[in-house]
Amino acid sequence: RKEVEQDPGPFNVPEGATVAFNCTYSNSASQSFFWYRQDCRKEPKLLMSVYSSGNEDGRFTAQLNRASQYISLLIRDSKLSDSATYLCVVNQAGTALIFGKGTTLSVSS
């Protein structure tokens, strides 16, 4: 089983739609969780950290379910500019970050 698994997609949605991505992780000792965004042919950039209580940043909501070992990213009111690959990132203290392979989102007008 891969350490961090994501549905690769692509997710094709119209503008204004709500879309959710899930990511599962295998190591129950994982302590930190993040979502990164990567535009086509660009470097990954931190989108948001994921906190135990869940957190929101504008149209983006991240949630963590430790019991089921998954994290989610919800995007409301999708914009064309949200088209990108979203990377789930996990680590435990004292180890390097583990990246998922990414979920591709395409928002169309």
Added chain:
Amino acid sequence: NAGVTQTPKFQVLKTGQSMTLQCAQDMNHEYMSWYRQDPGMGLRLIHYSVGAGITDQGEVPNGYNVSRSTTEDFPLRLLSAAPSQTSVYFCASSYEWDKGVLFFGEGSRLTVL
């Protein structure tokens, strides 16, 4: 601020040639790392360093060497390039190595013929 700077951005090599990918950061980050990204494989860690003089292997270290003589610089060396090393390489740095906030360079696209 320059952040993380990688050079070159593009490189074509012949099998067996050697080269060095340069990475420099001006944020005084202790942690630096090299990833390669291949279609369908995601980002895979090659080597990392938690401070000057300290390096360690990641998931896919074979065929690559690194050194960390200064806090700012973390070059990646390919001693004898192989077609399997055709990839996009990203350098990343962070203030603390296991805290998750990585700053990436723009990437170096390497093709080995």
